[in-house]
Amino acid sequence: MTDLELVRDLSEEQLLARFVPLLPTAASTIVGPGDDAAVVSAPDGRFVVSTDVLVEDRHFIRAWSTGYDVGWRAAMQNLADCAAMGSRATSLVVSLVIPGDLEVSWVTDLARGLADACGAHGAAVVGGDLSGGQMIVVAVTVHGDLAGRPPVLRSGAQPGDTVALAGVLGRSAAGLALLGAAVADPDPTLVAAFLRPDPPLEAGVRAGVAGASAMLDISDGLLRDAGRIARASGVTIDLLDPADSVPGDLAALSEAAGRLGIDPLTWVLTGGEDHGMLATFPAGVELPAGFRVIGSVRELGASSTARVTVAGAEPPVTGPGWDHFAG
Structure with missing residues (x-):
């Protein structure tokens, strides 16, 4: 039996040579990996920038997640922002902290996950950093192009606007709950929603083109993230009864919820990391493809x-949604 090749068996340059060629490229990249910094075009003189991090045993567990899964998630949560x-993402910079006893194949799988998630949306990985450490940390910074449009902020919602959603609710939270409970034969669709979320990225761009007044991606739960728009805009967000507005989401979660003794409404209203687009649109604006009305x-x-x-009352379930510092 051949011993597994570990990160500590390679020099930094040798490890970089294994995974850098796997990363995606794009036409917007002027100078890619290999120099002290990358150079990326900014056609309208501005670029959107955001950053996010995945920490082992906090955001993912290696027993559940392959390197490919972590690479995919790291890309998608940034592309969704x-x-x-x-805006449309153009480039990512990835910093990676890894222990020496990690298999090299895990790192190359991470690169493949990044490549597949980014490549489908025309974004490149243009550089980053590499360091040793006690646990895996994947930090990603993403840049995006607004194509001359104003950015859609959280603070633009106005009374009379329609609240709409593109994407699904509760799937990722349900998948995480099934993995955490070590349920036998868990619903593979729900598990995949946690390990490899597939947010409606094009819907976000379409919302910007259509004139959305406010928007964010649901990373921390519908109630928590809708509250962010409400506070930033100084308004009340009144969601429709989920049984009427998102019956398909409740139905998709019912079996898993029954197995775990959980009300599926809890996952719909407080579950995060599906990264759907929650947006508000002025009255009379035709909703872009992929959006459905969920409130006002x-x-x-x-x-x-x-x-x-x-439905005009206090939410029927309570919960903080995802909180990085909650006990």
């Missing part, structure tokens, strides 16, 4: 407190 501004924007009312309601 870009799309939520109404209202004035603050007598309380003068920005908040989220469901």
Whole structure:
């Protein structure tokens, strides 16, 4: 039996030579990996920039996630942040911390996951950094192109706007719950939604073109993220009854919820990391393809407190959504 090749068996240059050729390229890249810095075109003189990080045993567990899974997730959560501004991602910079006893194949699989996630959307990985450490950390910075349009902020929602969603709700949270409970034969679609989310990136761009007044991607749960728009815009976000607005999401979660003794509504309203696009649109604007109406924007009312309601009342379930520092 051949021993596995480990990261510590290679020099930094040898390891880079293994995975850099696997990374995607794009026409927007002027200077790619290999120099002290990359050079990327910014056609309209601006670029969108965001960053995110995945930490082993906090955001992923190696027993559940392959290198490919982690590379895919690291790319998609950053691509979704870009799309939520109404922009199209052009380039990513990836910094990687890895322990010496990690298999080299895990690192090359990570590169393949990054490549497949980015390549389908025309984004390149143009550089980054590599370091040793006690656990795996994947830090990604993404750049995006607005193509001359204004960015879509969280602060633009106005009373009378329509609240709409592109993408799914609760799938990733359900997949994580099934993995955490070590359920036998878990729903593969739900598990895949956690390991390899597939957000509606083009819908974010279409929303920007259509004139969305506010938008973000649902990374931390519908209630939590809708609350961010409400507070930034100084409005109330009133969501429709999920049984009427997102019955398909509830149905998709019902079997898994039954196995775990969980109300599927909890996953729909508080589950994060599906990275769907939550947007508001002025009255009369035709919703772009992929969006469905899930609520409306209202004035603050007598309380003068920005908040989220469901069918005009307090949400039927409570929960913080994802919080990086929650116990």
